[in-house]
């Protein structure tokens with residue numbers, strides 16, 4: 001057999017494939033636009049991390065997940081899909097798995113992973129007693145994830161995945177609602193402005209360390225209107241009020257107003273970094289005050305249970321009053337949006353995200 005000739009042909013074939021493939025498959029719906037999606041944060045982006053931890057802040061039981069791929073509770077704090085899921089779909093990537101998930105290994109790791117942990121904050125002190133993973137602990141896991149990538153595909157390819165991946169970070173709200181706002185001692189010790197300084201400077205430090213670890217493309221969720229969350233309205237609102245708790249919303253507004261310039265500032269000082277602020281506030285606030293315009297029949301209560309105090313273990317199959325059709329609710333439990341709301345938010349974010357990162361606008 002003519003070995004040298006055969007090898008030559010094979011080499012030509014490889015060369016052709018190498019030249020043609022990068023062009024042929026871009027722009028098709030199924031082709032990923034980025035190698036990976038990597039997620040950090042709290043329950044708004046946790047896809048099941050807490051299921052693998054000894055914490056009560058979990059949601060791996062019905063009615064959570066009742067609209068997720070055949071009604072599967074996965075540890076997502078909603079009825080179906082969430083922001084990281086919809087974002088992955090837009091990017092042509094598989095949905096992220098929790099880093100702690102038993103299937104998160106081998107090839108699965110190449111498309112990214114999710115470190116987010118419900119009830120966590122950017123500050124170490126937030127939810128320490130709830131035994132969840134604060135943001136900087138998640139960052140430590142990111143380093144061990146990178147070591148696994150290197151083992152799988154070698155240093156060069158691992159580095160290119162890390163630098164081209166998209167990073168979604170949603171954190172900080174719990175440093176207020178599960179820490180400062182419910183802790184009278186802290187409120188005596190620190191003014192709201194001082195506390196906001198802590199949260200903001202820790203968050204900035206987080207992005208610097210994420211950058212130092214190789215991340216370049218970051219999407220940063222701003223605060224939602226915390227005064228519109230059913231639980232906050234129930235606990236801190238005036239009796240019988242119909243609106244959101246506006247002084248709580250002011251905390252979100254003030255925080256978002258300092259987050260945006262901080263991200264621009266970081267982008268200008270970290271070479272190659274791109275940091276996009278994602279506005280979560282507007283959609284939820286606007287929909288709260290004009291529900292029918294946004295396709296909701298109920299925005300004041302969550303679907304689960306009586307809708308005001310039902311979240312995590314307090315939202316379960318024994319809860320009475322759970323709604324039969326979450327698709328007309330903005331909130332699924334008393335702290336977390338429904339998948340309908342999450343999907344709408346991703347559609348809105350993606351409209352800005354695509355041109356910002358030079359992606360297809362679909």
Ligand SMILES: *[C@@H]1O[C@H](CO)[C@@H](O)[C@H](O)[C@H]1NC(C)=O
Pocket residue numbers: 123124125198199201202205
């Ligand atoms: C982070 O927050 C803590 C307060 O919890 C503060 O003492 C510390 O200085 C902050 N770190 C940075 C880098 O700002």
Ligand SMILES: *[C@@H]1O[C@H](CO)[C@@H](O)[C@H](O)[C@H]1NC(C)=O
Pocket residue numbers: 246247250
């Ligand atoms: C919220 O902030 C606005 C603008 O700064 C202010 O006019 C309003 O009084 C504040 N509302 C509450 C309830 O603190």
